[in-house]
Structure formats: structure tokens, C-alpha cells
Amino acid sequence: MLAYVARRLVQSVLILLGVSLITFALLYVLPADPVRQIAGRSATPQTVENIRRQLGLDQPFVVQYGRYLLGLAQGDFGRSYLQRTEVSELITARLPASLLLMAGAIVCELILGLTMGLVAALKRGTATDQALMVSSFVGVSAPQFVVGLLLLYVFAVRLSWFPIGGYGTFSHLVLPSLTLGILGAGWYSRMMRSSMVDVLRQDYIRTARAKGLRRLTIILRHALPNAILPVIAMIGIDIGIFMSGIVVVESVFGWPGIGQLAWQAIQRVDIPIIMGVTLVSACAIVLGNLLADLVTPFIDPRIKLQ
Amino acid sequence: MKAFLSSTALALGLAVGLSAPAFAQDGGGAGAKTAEYQPDPSAKEGGSIVVTYKDDVSTLDPAIGYDWQNWSMIKSLFDAMMDYVPGTTELRPALAESYEISEDGTVFTFHLKTGVKFHNGREMTAKDVKYSLDRVTDPKTQSPGAGFFGSIKGYEEVAAGTADGLSGVEVVDPQTVKITLSRPDATFLHVMALNFASVVPQEAVEEYGADFGHHPVGTGAFKLADWTIGQKLVFEKNADYWRDGVPYLDQITFEIGQEPIVALLRLQKGEVDIPGDGIPPAKFQEVMADPEQKARVVEGGQLQTGYITMNVTMPPFDKKEVREAVNMAIDKDRIVQMINNRAIPANQPLPPSMPGYDESFKGYPHDPERAKAMLAEAGFPDGFETELYVMNTDPNPRIAQAIQQDLSQIGIKADIQSLAQANVIAAGGAKDQAPMIWSGGMAWIADFPDPSNFYGPILGCAGAVPGGWNWSWYCNEDLDKEAAEADSIVDPAKKDERDAMWSDIYGKVMADAPWVPVFNEQRFTMKSPRMGGADDLYVDPVHIPINYDYVYVK
Numbered sequence: 001m002l003a004y005v006a007r008r009l010v011q012s013v014l015i016l017l018g019v020s021l022i023t024f025a026l027l028y029v030l031p032a033d034p035v036r037q038i039a040g041r042s043a044t045p046q047t048v049e050n051i052r053r054q055l056g057l058d059q060p061f062v063v064q065y066g067r068y069l070l071g072l073a074q075g076d077f078g079r080s081y082l083q084r085t086e087v088s089e090l091i092t093a094r095l096p097a098s099l100l101l102m103a104g105a106i107v108c109e110l111i112l113g114l115t116m117g118l119v120a121a122l123k124r125g126t127a128t129d130q131a132l133m134v135s136s137f138v139g140v141s142a143p144q145f146v147v148g149l150l151l152l153y154v155f156a157v158r159l160s161w162f163p164i165g166g167y168g169t170f171s172h173l174v175l176p177s178l179t180l181g182i183l184g185a186g187w188y189s190r191m192m193r194s195s196m197v198d199v200l201r202q203d204y205i206r207t208a209r210a211k212g213l214r215r216l217t218i219i220l221r222h223a224l225p226n227a228i229l230p231v232i233a234m235i236g237i238d239i240g241i242f243m244s245g246i247v248v249v250e251s252v253f254g255w256p257g258i259g260q261l262a263w264q265a266i267q268r269v270d271i272p273i274i275m276g277v278t279l280v281s282a283c284a285i286v287l288g289n290l291l292a293d294l295v296t297p298f299i300d301p302r303i304k305l306q
Numbered sequence: 307m308k309a310f311l312s313s314t315a316l317a318l319g320l321a322v323g324l325s326a327p328a329f330a331q332d333g334g335g336a337g338a339k340t341a342e343y344q345p346d347p348s349a350k351e352g353g354s355i356v357v358t359y360k361d362d363v364s365t366l367d368p369a370i371g372y373d374w375q376n377w378s379m380i381k382s383l384f385d386a387m388m389d390y391v392p393g394t395t396e397l398r399p400a401l402a403e404s405y406e407i408s409e410d411g412t413v414f415t416f417h418l419k420t421g422v423k424f425h426n427g428r429e430m431t432a433k434d435v436k437y438s439l440d441r442v443t444d445p446k447t448q449s450p451g452a453g454f455f456g457s458i459k460g461y462e463e464v465a466a467g468t469a470d471g472l473s474g475v476e477v478v479d480p481q482t483v484k485i486t487l488s489r490p491d492a493t494f495l496h497v498m499a500l501n502f503a504s505v506v507p508q509e510a511v512e513e514y515g516a517d518f519g520h521h522p523v524g525t526g527a528f529k530l531a532d533w534t535i536g537q538k539l540v541f542e543k544n545a546d547y548w549r550d551g552v553p554y555l556d557q558i559t560f561e562i563g564q565e566p567i568v569a570l571l572r573l574q575k576g577e578v579d580i581p582g583d584g585i586p587p588a589k590f591q592e593v594m595a596d597p598e599q600k601a602r603v604v605e606g607g608q609l610q611t612g613y614i615t616m617n618v619t620m621p622p623f624d625k626k627e628v629r630e631a632v633n634m635a636i637d638k639d640r641i642v643q644m645i646n647n648r649a650i651p652a653n654q655p656l657p658p659s660m661p662g663y664d665e666s667f668k669g670y671p672h673d674p675e676r677a678k679a680m681l682a683e684a685g686f687p688d689g690f691e692t693e694l695y696v697m698n699t700d701p702n703p704r705i706a707q708a709i710q711q712d713l714s715q716i717g718i719k720a721d722i723q724s725l726a727q728a729n730v731i732a733a734g735g736a737k738d739q740a741p742m743i744w745s746g747g748m749a750w751i752a753d754f755p756d757p758s759n760f761y762g763p764i765l766g767c768a769g770a771v772p773g774g775w776n777w778s779w780y781c782n783e784d785l786d787k788e789a790a791e792a793d794s795i796v797d798p799a800k801k802d803e804r805d806a807m808w809s810d811i812y813g814k815v816m817a818d819a820p821w822v823p824v825f826n827e828q829r830f831t832m833k834s835p836r837m838g839g840a841d842d843l844y845v846d847p848v849h850i851p852i853n854y855d856y857v858y859v860k
Contacts, residue, residue: 030728030729032726032728032729032731032732033728033731033732033735033773034728036728036731036732036735036773037728038448038450039450040372040450040451043450043451043452043453044452044453044456044465044768045771045773045774046453046465046466047445047449047450047452047453047465048773050445050448050465051445051448054445054446054448079516080364082364082365083362083364083365083519084364084365084367084370084516084517084519085365085516085517085519085520085535089535090535090536093534093535093536094535094536097536149567152568152571156571157571157575160575163577164568164571164572164575164577165564165565165568165572166561166564167537250563251563251565252565252568253568254561254562254563254564254565254568255563256534256535256536256537256562256563257536260536260563261362261536264361264362267726267727268728269728
């Protein structure tokens with residue numbers, strides 16, 4: 001077990017190195033010049049060259065990347081080109097908001113997805129089943145900014161149940177969590193449905209039924225715990241989906257997380273921020289996957305870590 | 307013999323085109339139309355407002371900040387030697403009590419106000435002025451505004467890193483600063499009103515180092531009370547502000563990260579007072595069609611021009627006739643209609659609210675038939691193929707399509723290259739890449755209200771360099787000489803003459819037709835019903851988007 005974790009962690013570091021190299025290279029070949037963005041419109045060519053030299057952007061790619069890695073090894077993400085603030089400070093300030101949003105989204109997708117999947121499995125083949133599966137399909141395919149704006153319009157503007165965007169209280173959290181969670185809810189309802197259908201076909205369920213147990217007891221005590229576990233194990237993988245989702249959702253709702261930070265940085269070619277957020281997200285995805293793999297054997301003893 | 311011009315006379319000169327004597331004494335302006343601000347009699351003190359912005363406030367360091375959202379914030383936190391009468395483009399002294407300009411226009415002596423205190427309680431002196439100017443020009447500061455101070459003696463050495471401070475800036479005594487220029491510069495007082503010329507206390511800059519932008523200490527009307535990164539900033543009234551009576555507001559809360567459409571919805575519910583990014587284009591017609599909402603919109607001019615550049619070094623745009631034909635092909639009225647009349651059609655580089663704008667100038671008429679004939683004369687009876695670069699955010703691609711359609715009327719087939727802003731800027735700064743660029747989204751907005759501001763970097767030879775902003779690569783050395791000559795006229799008595807010279811320069815530019823000036827954007831600021839103060843304050847040409855120091859809550 002420990003050896004497995006150690007091996008996976010080494011792999012993770014290699015993956016992160018790869019991600020950093022690819023991102024850095026992509027930003028390097030980008031035709032946009034970050035120095036022009038920093039220097040502004042009225043800067044003389046001399047000012048532009050000065051800034052380029054000071055930031056080390058006149059150096060060849062290998063030197064620039066090497067310097068970045070060296071800083072990274074010392075925990076230094078560099079300073080934002082435009083904000084002149086430590087990238088680590090910007091990310092730390094915004095990370096809690098993103099984590100809170102993801103936690104909210106996990107709660108939303110589990111409640112929605114598992115309920116829908118369960119009901120669909122129990123009503124298999126009926127109109128309810130079909131309606132639920134169609135709506136899960138819509139949930140999976142609807143663009144998140146459309147869902148976000150729609151929820152915002154209906155529940156915040158028309159009905160005034162929730163505030164129109166922003167951050168701070170529980171009611172601020174509901175709509176963005178729901179928007180981010182709807183996509184996952186679609187997936188979970190489908191997984192939950194098939195997992196439940198699968199379990200309900202098992203012999204021990206037939207035995208329980210033959211014993212004359214009540215239907216509700218069979219579902220809640222015998223079927224549900226077995227059906228739900230493989231689904232729950234997928235949460236780790238969700239983190240990757242969330243990482244792309246928060247960029248859109250945070251912008252729509254004015255949520256002060258790292259997704260919004262990334263979006264603004266991309267528009268302004270603020271390379272240190274783009275690199276920092278990319279690495280932090282990659283880290284979260286890698287760890288999420290590792291966690292999912294580690295949890296699986298506990299849930300299903302048939303699976304062994306190699 | 308040295309002649310001295312007083313500040314009042316200069317302000318007057320800029321304001322009303324000079325009828326005042328050049329030697330008038332400062333402080334009073336008796337008998338002349340003064341440019342003094344008249345306090346609003348119904349203004350009330352107190353109250354707090356909420357302003358929203360979409361993008362993060364990057365920094366509040368006046369040497370660095372150059373964004374839409376932090377420009378006016380910095381103006382409220384800091385002061386410079388000069389500023390403008392609220393709601394106008396008229397210069398007035400700020401931290402300077404008065405100033406003198408030598409007759410040859412190369413020595414500016416500023417006498418500072420006494421008793422002005424920084425937010426940390428220390429009194430501001432001439433040493434701080436020198437420190438601030440040395441700091442903004444120091445290459446280590448990486449100020450995007452360093453180039454504005456290029457006319458100060460010793461700038462070259464500082465920029466090259468061979469000198470520690472500007473030799474042209476001298477502290478005469480604690481209340482007097484003498485600035486010597488290496489060449490006469492008529493725009494220098496405007497430069498001294500820029501955010502980049504704000505006075506900062508050395509001890510605070512050194513204490514916070516690179517984080518000074520998050521811990522600003524100035525002499526301004528407000529001070530920073532709280533900053534939650536990515537969420538909000540709170541400005542608190544500076545009770546010790548040196549200007550009497552202002553600011554009126556006790557507190558301003560800037561909420562960050564709010565999409566304009568969300569800000570508008572919140573305004574309608576009374577949660578927001580000023581949506582800082584304005585009315586989202588998609589909602590514009592709806593707002594203007596509703597009398598109740600329309601009443602809260604303030605419309606004003608903007609020192610901005612949207613234009614199409616034609617790269618004069620790339621055939622066939624090296625032929626003047628081709629560029630003239632394109633000028634006649636574009637239907638500007640239709641483009642203005644397309645953006646819901648949020649602009650007015652343009653015929654010259656300068657916007658109408660800029661001194662030097664030539665009202666009698668007719669420009670090129672919209673005449674596709676003649677354009678076609680001219681193209682044929684130039685040797686392209688069947689037109690040609692070219693590329694039009696454009697920034698990829700609405701409404702720019704739509705505008706590009708309209709331009710494309712107009713061009714096809716005269717046989718020019720333009721391929722639209724819709725790219726991110728930074729990529730279009732990069733393409734424009736490369737000599738042989740972009741034959742045509744629609745400037746929308748990146749268009750020139752003047753840094754200060756002076757006609758010269760539309761020339762150097764975007765139409766002069768200095769800007770026609772790799773990475774420059776002169777995307778038509780138009781370089782006319784005769785005009786550069788005329789521009790330098792116009793800018794050497796520092797005497798306010800000759801302000802009209804200077805403006806006329808600039809009108810003439812832009813007229814000659816248009817005769818060569820490197821641009822198609824398309825429109826001048828209007829500004830539309832929305833405010834909550836409780837906001838008070840003259841409309842001019844909400845479309846202030848300098849404090850963009852609004853003048854926080856003078857607005858109040860009813």
C-alpha cells in the first residue's frame with residue numbers, strides 16, 4: 001500500500017512537470033507579448049525593452065523555464081506581471097472560495113444525481129425513468145454559462161430568492177453550486193441508475209425478497225449501500241471537471257475564486273498567474289484521481305492496488 | 307529677462323482661448339472668466355455608495371496602474387501637481403499652489419501648498435515630489451507611464467540606468483520644485499496631472515516595496531480602508547483632505563468580479579449605485595427604451611476614436627488612391643446604427659471634445675461609386691484581396707463584417723482575422739503582417755486632453771516601429787517636424803495658434819488617408835436614483851468613469 005502511494009506520488013510529480021512544461025511552452029510560443037501589456041500604450045520602445053530584460057523575457061526558452069522551475073522548487077510562483085503581487089498570495093486568497101464552491105457543487109450533484117438515479121432505477125422502463133434520463137442528458141450537455149444565467153434570472157431576479165451573484169453568505173453559495181453541480185448530477189444519475197439496476201438483479205436481493213422483507217428495507221438496507229459506493233468513488237475524478245467548470249461559473253456569479261483569476265489572467269497574458277493556477281488545478285486533479293484510486297479498495301474489496 | 311506666466315492665466319488660456327494678460331497674478335482671476343469649480347449648493351455630506359467592476363483591480367500604485375477601473379480610484383487616493391476642474395478638461399493647480407513657466411518654456415517652477423498631509427500623517431514637501439518623479443522614471447519601477455516624462459532633463463540617463471535621479475528636477479526649498487526640460491513641451495502641465503505624476507511618500511513605498519500597490523499612501527480625498535483580494539475594496543473619506551469641502555461621501559465600496567449584466571440587474575434592485583463597466587451592449591436598447599431607466603443614464607463624450615488602419619508599407623495600401631477609396635467606401639452611419647447609436651460618426655483622428663478638433667473639416671464622403679472609380683484609376687478595376695484584423699469580442703466582429711461588406715461593394719475582398727486583443731496588438735506592431743486593422747476594443751483613448759496625444763505613438767514616426775502602436779506604419783517626417791514645432795509653443799497666449807497647428811496636422815494626415823476614422827464612442831454611465839451631483843461628474847473626461855470626489859448621495 002505505502003509503496004503504491006509512493007509510486008503514484010512520484011508519477012504525479014512527473015505529470016506536474018509535464019503539465020508545467022507544456023503550459024510554459026504554449027505561453028512562450030503565443031504571439032501575444034506580455035511586455036506590451038505591462039508597458040501600456042504610451043511606453044517607448046526603450047521602456048518595453050527595459051521591462052523585457054528585467055523580467056528575463058529576453059532569455060531563451062530553456063533559461064526562462066529553468067528559472068521558473070528553480071523558483072517553483074523553492075515554493076516561489078513568481079509575481080504577477082500586472083498586479084505585481086506574489087502569485088501564491090493571489091491564489092491563497094482565492095482558493096478557499098473555489099473549494100467552498102466545489103464542496104457546494106459536490107453536495108448538489110450527489111443529492112440531485114443520486115436521487116434521480118435511484119428513482120429512475122426503481123421506476124425502470126416507465127415514463128418517469130425516461131423523463132429523468134432525458135433531463136440528466138440535458139444537464140450534461142447544457143453550457144454552464146447558459147444554466148448559470150438562467151438560474152440567476154429566474155431565482156435571483158424574478159423570484160428574489162437568492163442574491164444576484166456575489167460572495168459571503170450561504171444564500172450566495174446556492175445558485176453557483178447548483179450550476180456547477182448540474183453537470184455532475186447528470187453523470188451521477190446515470191451511474192447511480194445503472195449501478196442500482198445492477199445490484200437489484202443480484203442473488204442476495206432476490207434472497208432478501210424471498211425472505212419476505214419489505215421493499216423499502218431491501219432498497220435502503222441491502223441495495224442502496226452497495227449501489228452507492230462505486231458512485232461515490234467518482235468524486236475524486238469530479239475535481240477535474242470542476243476545475244474547468246469554475247472558470248465559467250465563477251465569472252457568471254462574480255465568485256472570487258481561482259477560476260475568475262485564471263480567466264482574467266488569460267485575457268491579459270499574465271503568465272505567472274496562468275502558470276500558477278494551471279499547476280494548482282493540475283495538482284488538484286492528480287490528487288483527486290489518486291484519492292479516488294485509494295478509496296476504491298475500501299469500498300470494493302475485490303479491487304486490489306497493484 | 308525671464309517672463310513668468312501665472313497658473314490662472316494658463317488655465318484660462320487652455321479654457322477659453324486666452325483673453326487674459328500673460329502676466330496676471332495668481333489666485334483670484336479677477337475680471338476674467340475663471341475656470342474655478344463652483345461647489346454644488348445642494349451637495350450633502352455623508353453616505354456610502356457601491357460601485358461594481360468586472361475585472362480585478364490590479365494595483366493602486368500610481369506609477370503602475372493603467373486600467374479602466376483603477377485610473378479614477380488612484381485619482382481619489384493620490385494627488386499630483388495639477389488636475390482638472392471637475393467634469394471638464396480645464397487644467398487647474400492641485401498640490402501646487404501656483405507655478406511659473408520660463409519664457410522659453412523649458413523651466414517649470416511649482417510652489418507647493420503648505421500643510422498637505424499624506425494619509426500617514428506626514429507633511430508633503432518638495433522632496434516627495436522629486437522622489438516621486440525619480441521613482442516613476444526609474445526603469446526598476448517598470449512604469450508604463452515613464453515615457454510621458456521624456457522631456458524632463460536627465461530622463462535619458464535615468465532610463466538608460468546611468469543616473470539615479472532626474473537631473474532636471476531640483477528641490478529649491480521645502481515648498482518649491484524646479485523642473486527643467488530638455489525641450490519646450492506644451493503638454494508638460496497635462497503630464498504633471500497624470501496619475502503617473504502623483505506624489506508618494508518615500509517611507510511608505512520603501513516599507514511595502516513591491517506591495518505598495520496594495521497599501522497605497524497618498525494625499526488624496528480618500529484612503530484605502532480595506533481590500534479583500536478579488537472581492538472588494540473599501541475607500542474611506544480622508545478627513546484631513548487639503549481641499550475644503552470634499553469629498554462628500556464617507557465611504558465607497560468597490561465590488562469586484564461582477565459581470566456588467568449582473569451589475570445592471572443589481573442596480574435595478576437598488577443594491578448597486580454605479581455599475582463601473584457601464585451598460586452591457588446586449589441590454590442597451592432595453593434600458594434606453596424604458597423611460598424610468600433611461601432617466602438614470604448620463605451620456606457624454608469620450609476622448610476616443612475608433613478607426614481602421616491601412617498599412618501604408620504593404621501593397622496595395624502603399625497607394626494613396628487606394629486608401630482614399632477605402633475611406634469613401636465605408637458607411638459609418640450604418641456602423642453607428644449597428645452599435646445602437648452608442649457613438650457618433652467620425653471624419654478625423656481627433657474626437658469632438660478634444661481641443662484642436664476641426665469642425666469645418668468635411669472628411670471623405672461616403673461614395674462607393676467614386677471609390678470604385680478611384681480604385682480602377684489606381685490600377686485595381688476588379689479590386690483585390692486583403693485581410694482585416696479585428697479583436698474577437700462583440701461588437702467588433704460584427705463591425706468588421708459591416709466593413710467587409712462595404713469593401714466588397716467596391717470589389718475589395720477582405721478576409722476577417724478575428725483574434726484575442728493581445729494577438730491583434732502584436733499583429734499591428736509587426737511591419738508586414740496586418741494590412742488592415744479595425745481598432746475597436748483597443749482604440750486610442752487619450753491620456754490627457756491635448757491634441758498632441760493622438761499623434762506621436764499612433765500616427766507619428768516614433769510609433770511606426772516593431773511593437774509600436776502606429777499600425778498603419780504611416781511616417782511623415784514633415785508632419786513630425788510640424789508636431790514638434792506645435793509642441794514647443796508653451797506660451798498659453800498662443801494656445802489657439804497651437805490648436806490650429808494641430809488641426810492642420812491632422813488635416814494633412816487625412817489627406818494621406820492612412821486611417822478611416824469611423825466613430826467616436828459616447829459614454830453612458832448609469833447611476834442609482836439616490837446619486838447626486840452634476841451630470842458632468844458622471845462622464846468626467848479625466849476621472850474615468852466617474853469623479854468620486856465630487857459626487858454625493860441625495
